[in-house]
Amino acid sequence: MTVHPVFQQFNVQQGPADPNVFHDWLGGLYPRHLIDTWPSMATEAVQPVAGEELFEWIDVLTAASEASGRFAMVELGAGWGRWGIRGALAARHRGLTDIDVRLVEAEPLHCEFARECVVLNGLSASVRLIEAAISYSGQQVPFIVSSESVIDARTNYGQWVYDGQTAVLPSGETYLGREVYRYGGHGCIYVESITLEEVLAGLDRVDLLDADLQGAEKSLVENAMEVMTAKVALAHFGTHGAEIEELMRDQFRRYGWKCRWDFSLGGVRDTPYGPTDFQDGVQAWVNPALIPSSPRIIGFS
Numbered sequence: 001m002t003v004h005p006v007f008q009q010f011n012v013q014q015g016p017a018d019p020n021v022f023h024d025w026l027g028g029l030y031p032r033h034l035i036d037t038w039p040s041m042a043t044e045a046v047q048p049v050a051g052e053e054l055f056e057w058i059d060v061l062t063a064a065s066e067a068s069g070r071f072a073m074v075e076l077g078a079g080w081g082r083w084g085i086r087g088a089l090a091a092r093h094r095g096l097t098d099i100d101v102r103l104v105e106a107e108p109l110h111c112e113f114a115r116e117c118v119v120l121n122g123l124s125a126s127v128r129l130i131e132a133a134i135s136y137s138g139q140q141v142p143f144i145v146s147s148e149s150v151i152d153a154r155t156n157y158g159q160w161v162y163d164g165q166t167a168v169l170p171s172g173e174t175y176l177g178r179e180v181y182r183y184g185g186h187g188c189i190y191v192e193s194i195t196l197e198e199v200l201a202g203l204d205r206v207d208l209l210d211a212d213l214q215g216a217e218k219s220l221v222e223n224a225m226e227v228m229t230a231k232v233a234l235a236h237f238g239t240h241g242a243e244i245e246e247l248m249r250d251q252f253r254r255y256g257w258k259c260r261w262d263f264s265l266g267g268v269r270d271t272p273y274g275p276t277d278f279q280d281g282v283q284a285w286v287n288p289a290l291i292p293s294s295p296r297i298i299g300f301s
Helices: 005-009 039-045 054-066 082-093 108-120 217-223 225-231 242-254
Strands: 021-023 029-031 070-076 098-105 127-131 141-146 169-175 178-183 186-191 208-211 234-239 258-263 267-269 276-278 281-286
Touching (some): 005 054, 054 208, 054 234, 054 258, 054 281, 070 082, 082 098, 082 208, 098 108, 108 127, 217 242, 225 242, 234 242, 242 281
Parallel strands (some): 098 127
Antiparallel strands (some): 021 029, 141 186, 169 178, 178 186, 234 281, 258 281, 267 276
């Protein structure tokens, strides 16, 4: 398999001999209780193998390697913040000390996990958690926390903002002190919402916007293209629907962005690194207004 040259800029880091802590190849530290519920993460003790997340690794490392003086990154739908933490660690590997990473996550237990990971990696001064869902509703939003009767966020990821027409009704249940509403088999809680403009407040430039929003990327590209074009150099998205993917292509091209990756969800796609099975899709877009001439960003090498 062809290896992207950006990996050559980062050395494999040795982790602590602590059975309660997992370390990935970049030196990121994570509580073992998180990895035990996500076995595929164990492969990342060494340099990442082929798969759809390879392209996210490439974009995180490339953004950090291209940053000058300061590294800023925003992760939307952050879960426990692994990509934002990786971005901060990659920037630190490069010798950067001015690091501003913002994690946006609405699931309350995942937020607890994210805080734990930030502290474990010694990044409290560089990484900030915003507990909210991306939305342009201007109000609290129903947030799906489970498609089952039992809510268990230790093993359940992929929560999303519910924007359908079916009424959500009180269930009499609680989840981490919050009232649970249901429609069909879905359980949801109401969470605070925030716009991308609010998330990016105080930042003039963002080296990487990394988003995994379980379908809410549609609302983002419908409402936030102007602020992204003004501030974001490289945007990496997990995609969750063919219609959403086409909308994203139209929007980014309309605003003058250049495509870096575009692999549709739900199938094996040919890539520069061999055939790859994509569950979610992957799109990444470069903003020429902020990265006018870097072949390492525009191209694949």
